[in-house]
Amino acid sequence: MAQTNRRTSRRSIYLKLRQMVLTLELPPGAALSENELAASLGVSRTPVRESLILLAQDGLVQIFPKIGSFVSRVDPAQVADAQFLREAVELASLDALPSDPDHSVITELRDNLARQQRPGLGLEEFFELDEAFHQGLMRLSGHGNVWTTVAAAKGHLDRARRLGLHENVSPAVFADQHREIFDAVVGGDLASARTAMRTHLRAVFSDIERIRAHSPELFATGSSSVPVRRNVVVWE
Amino acid sequence: MAQTNRRTSRRSIYLKLRQMVLTLELPPGAALSENELAASLGVSRTPVRESLILLAQDGLVQIFPKIGSFVSRVDPAQVADAQFLREAVELASLDALPSDPDHSVITELRDNLARQQRPGLGLEEFFELDEAFHQGLMRLSGHGNVWTTVAAAKGHLDRARRLGLHENVSPAVFADQHREIFDAVVGGDLASARTAMRTHLRAVFSDIERIRAHSPELFATGSSSVPVRRNVVVWE
């Protein structure tokens, strides 16, 4: 999908910053100074700046010209959009499943599920497996590359999920739902697979309002607020 | 979806270049020199370069470090991916139509359809109306912002469409299909709407192989080729 991308510092910085935003290591609303990032990463402003521009296009960062750059707050509207997008795509992918799915992918998914149920699984490990599981399902229908687009668009959704699991650590429930989907797929029961997928995808989504009540400052408000500087730069 | 983007030259250059790529004014395979573009646009390399980086993330441009930047060839695989994506999303949007659709959008769509059937309609005018029509349909279901994601991902599909219509000028067929979809939607006939939408979306897609036989040099080959310089820089 993407071009070769020989190792440039821009590429690695972009990936690192993106990871830090998605894992909430850089929390929503955090100020990002090009100069500071450049100094801490040991490079000049240029690759840092170009990375921020890419993150801004992903919707994960907001750049206010001549004011500052900030990790974008979790926007409930964008979360809902991502939810709609992934549900549409993943359900359509199930509809397009071939009668003879790729056996190597099946094996990979089975192995993935086993790891998901390993006791003492870390949160970030679970998210990695979760990501690979859903992408694997789409590869089964031959649309694995579409996952790239979905993954790029669901940054706000991912952050909301992490917020939810941070205070309610129970990935086991989702692991069970994954297995349910998988069993229906290999069993050829398309209707059950669709139902299980829909249930699974909406489980997280319905949790957002509760999280929002807990930590409203991480979410965007309806009115498009503008950052202000209060001695140090904050976005309130 | 995106932030305000106070007019920066980067923003306008990005939009202009994107438009030129999508309309085939910059044909697939064309070499893009940062220096040349900067000179012709009367700015420095910086905003041009940043625009190219954004276009590269859109998949419309490929940047080969230390070699050159090129308008990406139409990749049949990416066209198929975009087709799958938009079909999944637009059909799901139809499923989510409210029983009481926004009347102002309905009026807007009706007006749009009238213009589509105006005789002597230019190709680019038709594409603009087409884009607005499909976005309008998604706004009816409250998912208008998702169209932004779809639109960003379907660059290769759009270029393939233009290639098809350039040699087979008959947007009238598509205009009729649009009306068919619209009538089913306002009539509340969901099944017919779905069928008409699916038929419509696949009409263009099925035309691609024919175009590819006509102009293979505009399409990407399976092997990931690398550009070479032959006196002047070309990508063959």
Next chain:
DNA sequence: CGACAGGTGCTTGTATACAAGCACTGCACG
């Protein structure tokens, strides 16, 4: 004649310098 090595001119990647703008600080003044 052929092959190889270095020059040349382009490319993008990175670093740095300067420009434009916003917001707070603090002093001057009514």
Next chain:
DNA sequence: CGTGCAGTGCTTGTATACAAGCACCTGTCG
């Protein structure tokens, strides 16, 4: 005391300089 206005220090936007690398061209040497 309140108000206004310049100063200051930060921000990102743009321009420019330099670094690294690839490919062709050409002269030289075997």
